[in-house]
């Protein structure tokens with residue numbers, strides 16, 4: 615199913631309720647850095663997030679260095695941001711709190 619790109623006003627509103635996520639400079643993705651206690655915690659978060667991503671069929675662009683995970687979300691199929699990105703961002707925030 616094709617997902618509609620979010621309009622800037624809806625996006626700005628949604629970002630207010632999404633702890634830690636910022637719009638990228640080019641406006642095409644949202645980004646957050648997660649910092650954990652150690653590598654083990656960071657990787658556990660990535661494992662849980664990967665399972666969630668599969669469930670949503672929506673996958674993060676991310677990188678990990680030691681206890682830091684940098685995440686960028688966008689909907690490649692739509693060429694921008696959609697509700698799916700907000701959904702995955704909120705789910706990752708929940709998983710980081712566990």
Ligand SMILES: C[C@H](O)[C@H](O)[C@H]1CNC2=NC(N)=NC(=O)C2=N1
Nearest residue numbers: 671672673674688689690691692
């Ligand atoms: C064919 C498959 O459903 C698509 O390639 C999905 C998979 N995961 C995806 N993940 C993200 N982040 N954006 C997409 O557009 C996307 N598309």
